[in-house]
Amino acid sequence: MLHTIRSRSTATLKGGKGTSRITLGIGDDCALLRPRAGEELAVTTDLSIEGRHFRQEWHPPESVGHRTLARGLSDLAAMGARPVAAFLSLGLPQEMTIAPEGSKAWVERFLDGLFSLAAECNVPLAGGDLAESPVAIADIVLTGAVRQGKALLRSGAQPGDGIYVTGTLGGSAAELLALEKSPRSFAGCTQAGMDHPHLYPQPRIAQGLWLRKQGLASAAMDLSDGLSTDLTHLCTESGVAAEVDAEALPLDPGATLAMALHGGEDYELLFTASASAKIPIRIAGVPVTRIGRIRKISIGQPQIVLLTKDKSEPLHPRGWQHFTG
Amino acid sequence: MLHTIRSRSTATLKGGKGTSRITLGIGDDCALLRPRAGEELAVTTDLSIEGRHFRQEWHPPESVGHRTLARGLSDLAAMGARPVAAFLSLGLPQEMTIAPEGSKAWVERFLDGLFSLAAECNVPLAGGDLAESPVAIADIVLTGAVRQGKALLRSGAQPGDGIYVTGTLGGSAAELLALEKSPRSFAGCTQAGMDHPHLYPQPRIAQGLWLRKQGLASAAMDLSDGLSTDLTHLCTESGVAAEVDAEALPLDPGATLAMALHGGEDYELLFTASASAKIPIRIAGVPVTRIGRIRKISIGQPQIVLLTKDKSEPLHPRGWQHFTG
Numbered sequence: 001m002l003h004t005i006r007s008r009s010t011a012t013l014k015g016g017k018g019t020s021r022i023t024l025g026i027g028d029d030c031a032l033l034r035p036r037a038g039e040e041l042a043v044t045t046d047l048s049i050e051g052r053h054f055r056q057e058w059h060p061p062e063s064v065g066h067r068t069l070a071r072g073l074s075d076l077a078a079m080g081a082r083p084v085a086a087f088l089s090l091g092l093p094q095e096m097t098i099a100p101e102g103s104k105a106w107v108e109r110f111l112d113g114l115f116s117l118a119a120e121c122n123v124p125l126a127g128g129d130l131a132e133s134p135v136a137i138a139d140i141v142l143t144g145a146v147r148q149g150k151a152l153l154r155s156g157a158q159p160g161d162g163i164y165v166t167g168t169l170g171g172s173a174a175e176l177l178a179l180e181k182s183p184r185s186f187a188g189c190t191q192a193g194m195d196h197p198h199l200y201p202q203p204r205i206a207q208g209l210w211l212r213k214q215g216l217a218s219a220a221m222d223l224s225d226g227l228s229t230d231l232t233h234l235c236t237e238s239g240v241a242a243e244v245d246a247e248a249l250p251l252d253p254g255a256t257l258a259m260a261l262h263g264g265e266d267y268e269l270l271f272t273a274s275a276s277a278k279i280p281i282r283i284a285g286v287p288v289t290r291i292g293r294i295r296k297i298s299i300g301q302p303q304i305v306l307l308t309k310d311k312s313e314p315l316h317p318r319g320w321q322h323f324t325g
Numbered sequence: 326m327l328h329t330i331r332s333r334s335t336a337t338l339k340g341g342k343g344t345s346r347i348t349l350g351i352g353d354d355c356a357l358l359r360p361r362a363g364e365e366l367a368v369t370t371d372l373s374i375e376g377r378h379f380r381q382e383w384h385p386p387e388s389v390g391h392r393t394l395a396r397g398l399s400d401l402a403a404m405g406a407r408p409v410a411a412f413l414s415l416g417l418p419q420e421m422t423i424a425p426e427g428s429k430a431w432v433e434r435f436l437d438g439l440f441s442l443a444a445e446c447n448v449p450l451a452g453g454d455l456a457e458s459p460v461a462i463a464d465i466v467l468t469g470a471v472r473q474g475k476a477l478l479r480s481g482a483q484p485g486d487g488i489y490v491t492g493t494l495g496g497s498a499a500e501l502l503a504l505e506k507s508p509r510s511f512a513g514c515t516q517a518g519m520d521h522p523h524l525y526p527q528p529r530i531a532q533g534l535w536l537r538k539q540g541l542a543s544a545a546m547d548l549s550d551g552l553s554t555d556l557t558h559l560c561t562e563s564g565v566a567a568e569v570d571a572e573a574l575p576l577d578p579g580a581t582l583a584m585a586l587h588g589g590e591d592y593e594l595l596f597t598a599s600a601s602a603k604i605p606i607r608i609a610g611v612p613v614t615r616i617g618r619i620r621k622i623s624i625g626q627p628q629i630v631l632l633t634k635d636k637s638e639p640l641h642p643r644g645w646q647h648f649t650g
Binding site: 023024027028029030031032033034035037040041042044045046047052076078079081085087088090091126127129130132133134135137141143146148149151154221 | 352353356357359360362368369374400401403404412413452456458460464469471474479546
């Protein structure tokens, strides 16, 4: 098992284009990463747990592998960082490592999905850990490089800034609902594709890099917990308030307004830019939509307000909670 | 819960002595690490799973927290790297986050143990993830800095080199056996101390740094899986064979020879140095013992041989296996 991961990882390492600057990969106590002069290293970790983040009955294993890596890559995208290397800690019940007659083991298919996205984004797997576990868990660590002092942060939004999102919202929640109702009709979805916002989300690496290079965004983060929750985080870190125009939200064709506001796991970028910044309608092929504006915070007023045609109401964070207790 | 970890982490971040060069900690999509010029970054991940790496019935929560961090720090020590920052992904059942009347929640005590060792080793917690999980799992990521091209690797051992270990061997296995027999007598072991090689192992950071700075070690790794398994890894990576002198092994007072050879989790350093290198009998206060020598590999001969007074026998890797299947 460990051997399989190691040999596949080595292939990825060798397959890199020399941009990653990994001087030592799997097989020693640590991997060694060598940032270029003037760069700093962004690090993020994301935990995926069976029953909480995915279900064997619902998610094709390839989707679980893809989503595991996509979550970490999306955090790098949000900082405007270039992916350098991934590290995977995998805990699995024994049976998920054994191939049924004539087919692949769950873990092999999981790795197919993970390595497929890794190859697409040119990010090698440089290390990790493996252990037996009563439930499947995957912790992904992503490292990325960004020019010193130039990373996109959550804390830079200013009153008057416009609020933007990439892509469409609510598609993941809509597809998850369909998946819950009829898992069988998704069993064949073993390849990444544009039409699977939940099973195969696309981390917005190119869009994050573009925003950082242009210096247009005042703040940025990725939409993992849902717009209502994530925009609250961004406003809190920036010490500002916000207005969202309900009618401006780029709903996924299958999504309701509630899904777009609270659904989560869209892995689109949420960013702000000054009113005078010229934000294009597409960045690296993905549509960009202005959905509201940053306001000064006022004591006694809701931090986020949702504006519809005839009224204005507080928008409370109702997305993903990491711990309900 | 997340708030507790965040506020305690922030305290650690602020408490650092400016050596860590973390420009951004918990609260954004990624942490940002800025290595000094001429340094590279060592990265390691270690997964701890309830029932596999620890048991609630046996291990005081403070010990689980200490051991989680110690595993990662020991990997840094093995590279001769200076700790920069730790990242913790924690999956917990709800009940482990709730404090029983008049006492602390399991997770609070876990964090007490983890932050206590973190403070001792001056390593801040710079990020992580938290989720609900049917069993307790903790994945620790450690990052460390090391002069470019100077890290201690597993692959540099040469025929003729001496083989050395720090500290004593088998103490962890011996204490684990005592713990299994009588967990109650260890329930009060909630503080790190010298007499608990299993519950509170001491990562050999200072010894690793010393070896790297002196340039004396030709290869190094940490003893996590047991001498028989770890020395096999080192020899395989170096393309060499080895002889171990059974009578030279620095057994912990409570340990048998088998525990010293195969027990694992001693978190001492295993290193090699040329026959002419002057290795002191103590490094940073910890005894160092020469336990054997590196040989040329010979086809048809065992890779590792154990020499006793009157015979020589093959020493097969019988330590920790990451996956038995």
